[in-house]
Amino acid sequence: xxxxxxxxxxxxxxxxxxxxxxxxxxxxxxxxxxxxxxxxxxxxxxxxxxxxxxxxxxxxxxxxxxxxxxxxxxxxxxxxxxxxxxxxxxxxxxxxxxxxxxxxxxxxxxxxxxxxxxxxxxxxxxxxxxxxxxxxxxxxxxxxxxxxxxx
Ligand SMILES: [Zn+2]
Numbered sequence: 001x002x003x004x005x006x007x008x009x010x011x012x013x014x015x016x017x018x019x020x021x022x023x024x025x026x027x028x029x030x031x032x033x034x035x036x037x038x039x040x041x042x043x044x045x046x047x048x049x050x051x052x053x054x055x056x057x058x059x060x061x062x063x064x065x066x067x068x069x070x071x072x073x074x075x076x077x078x079x080x081x082x083x084x085x086x087x088x089x090x091x092x093x094x095x096x097x098x099x100x101x102x103x104x105x106x107x108x109x110x111x112x113x114x115x116x117x118x119x120x121x122x123x124x125x126x127x128x129x130x131x132x133x134x135x136x137x138x139x140x141x142x143x144x145x146x147x148x149x150x151x
Pocket of ligand 1: 093127
């Protein structure tokens, strides 16, 4: 399942990436270009635009303007679940690679680096991830949504 969020759904795109989904989030594009991109890359387009949603079966219309409800809508309509929370960069969608503490020196606060043994880094934008309190909070929020469970 590959996804594409239109320009109104940037925060949703980050969360879908965190859940483990390949989620494209291009800059502002016209409707025709968005549909063409979805077609070309075999992605489901998520949008709040009713008119756009009516133009293709490849589009899921998101109704809510609240993040939690948007995640819920997408998850239930597309049967999404938490598949792998550290597989993609939430900023740029690039697959993450594992990194050792000695490889992230200077890239994360020293206290974080000494408290954790596992890190992940984005080969594209260089952002470093670890299972800290922010990560725990995101997992907790997702669990709270009662998303579809693994098959
Ligand atoms: Zn990145």
